[in-house]
Amino acid sequence: xxxxxxxxxxxxxxxxxxxxxxxxxxxxxxxxxxxxxxxxxxxxxxxxxxxxxxxxxxxxxxxxxxxxxxxxxxxxxxxxxxxxxxxxxxxxxxxxxxxxxxxxxxxxxxxxxxxxxxxxxxxxxxxxxxxxxxxxxxxxxxxxxxxxxxxxxxxxxxxxxxxxxxxxxxxxxxxxxxxxxxxxxxxxxxxxxxxxxxxxxxxxxxxxxxxxxxxxxxxxxxxxxxxxxxxxxxxxxxxxxxxxxxxxxxxxxxxxxxxxxxxxxxxxxxxxxxxxxxxxxxxxxxxxxxxxxxxxxxxxxxxxxxxxxxxxxxxxxxxxxxxxxxxxxxxxxxxxxxxxxxxxxxxxxxxx
Numbered sequence: 001x002x003x004x005x006x007x008x009x010x011x012x013x014x015x016x017x018x019x020x021x022x023x024x025x026x027x028x029x030x031x032x033x034x035x036x037x038x039x040x041x042x043x044x045x046x047x048x049x050x051x052x053x054x055x056x057x058x059x060x061x062x063x064x065x066x067x068x069x070x071x072x073x074x075x076x077x078x079x080x081x082x083x084x085x086x087x088x089x090x091x092x093x094x095x096x097x098x099x100x101x102x103x104x105x106x107x108x109x110x111x112x113x114x115x116x117x118x119x120x121x122x123x124x125x126x127x128x129x130x131x132x133x134x135x136x137x138x139x140x141x142x143x144x145x146x147x148x149x150x151x152x153x154x155x156x157x158x159x160x161x162x163x164x165x166x167x168x169x170x171x172x173x174x175x176x177x178x179x180x181x182x183x184x185x186x187x188x189x190x191x192x193x194x195x196x197x198x199x200x201x202x203x204x205x206x207x208x209x210x211x212x213x214x215x216x217x218x219x220x221x222x223x224x225x226x227x228x229x230x231x232x233x234x235x236x237x238x239x240x241x242x243x244x245x246x247x248x249x250x251x252x253x254x255x256x257x258x259x260x261x262x263x264x265x266x267x268x269x270x271x272x273x274x275x276x277x278x279x280x281x282x283x284x285x286x287x288x289x290x291x292x293x294x295x296x297x298x299x300x301x302x303x304x305x306x307x308x309x310x311x312x313x314x315x316x317x318x319x320x321x322x323x324x325x326x327x328x329x330x331x332x333x334x335x336x337x338x339x340x341x342x343x344x345x346x347x348x349x350x351x352x
Contacts, residue, residue, distance in 0.1 A: 004327045007298035008320035009039030009077045014302050016046045025049045026068050033073035036317035040074050041299045044124055045083045055127035062130040077297040081124045081138040087117035088169050089141030122176045129180035135241045137185045137216040142193040167206035174212045185216040185242035214241035219280050220248035224270035237292035244301040245320055247278030265305035272303040274312040275319040282323050290325045
């Protein structure tokens with residue numbers, strides 16, 4: 001029997017801040033619950049909301065934060081390690097830019113920064129186990145991204161070496177998640193080595209099909225890349241373990257297309273939008289996921305170059321709730337059926 005998608009839920013990363021109600025776990029979960037959300041996805045790097053090391057070491061702490069969430073009417077859906085996952089693999093071209101994702105003590109020290117990121121990922125595996133979670137969300141990081149466009153011509157073996165190294169770095173992390181009984185759902189995203197279906201397949205092959213390697217499905221990135229986001233579900237549904245509900249629009253013209261000419265978000269041909277303001281066909285997406293028996297959470301990730309985040313959050317909960325399909329428990333034409341009659345079947349098929 002198919003399962004109804006869980007939700008609505010909200011990713012807290014874009015809302016956490018120094019002002020109430022966004023500056024503590026108790027107040028931000030109460031805010032989310034008041035808007036109609038039933039779940040929250042936790043940014044593990046934000047100490048205002050969550051202590052990752054403590055969560056990895058203390059089941060009591062995890063029970064406490066789950067209790068606070070329950071008092072607010074929400075549950076934890078997944079832990080996010082997007083920033084730490086990014087630092088598992090960084091091409092030297094991005095060293096300075098990505099130092100901001102790590103503590104100052106490892107800035108300018110790529111090796112130490114990467115070791116810190118790996119340890120963070122393993123802490124998140126243990127924290128997920130202590131919280132009773134079966135999935136987490138992250139990025140793969142990138143070694144080959146500067147060479148995404150084949151000009152100048154790439155040396156033979158460059159991409160294969162990059163994906164081999166990416167798999168070498170991620171295998172022990174995924175093994176730690178396997179011990180914790182938790183999948184790592186990678187957000188397929190430009191700027192990562194895994195940015196579409198083809199690269200996901202390359203990564204999975206390099207990982208020898210690791211069972212904990214999964215997908216965080218986010219159609220907004222696919223629309224901006226002009227990838228068929230509905231066909232993607234048909235192809236990869238068995239590996240989709242998490243779902244970011246995020247909208248986008250793509251309006252190419254005579255001046256710019258997919259790459260959008262280094263323009264700021266407000267002027268790009270491809271822009272992220274609040275739910276319902278973009279071009280993503282969420283009716284079709286929720287139908288596809290329901291048909292393929294996706295049983296986990298639908299999580300709002302709010303990013304918009306125009307709308308205020310609090311308005312986007314307020315509108316997001318009813319939008320997701322309206323799109324979740326309560327899966328039927330019986331066939332619509334049951335009334336026209338009847339008991340199995342083998343003699344009649346044989347007669348109808350000319351077998352008697």
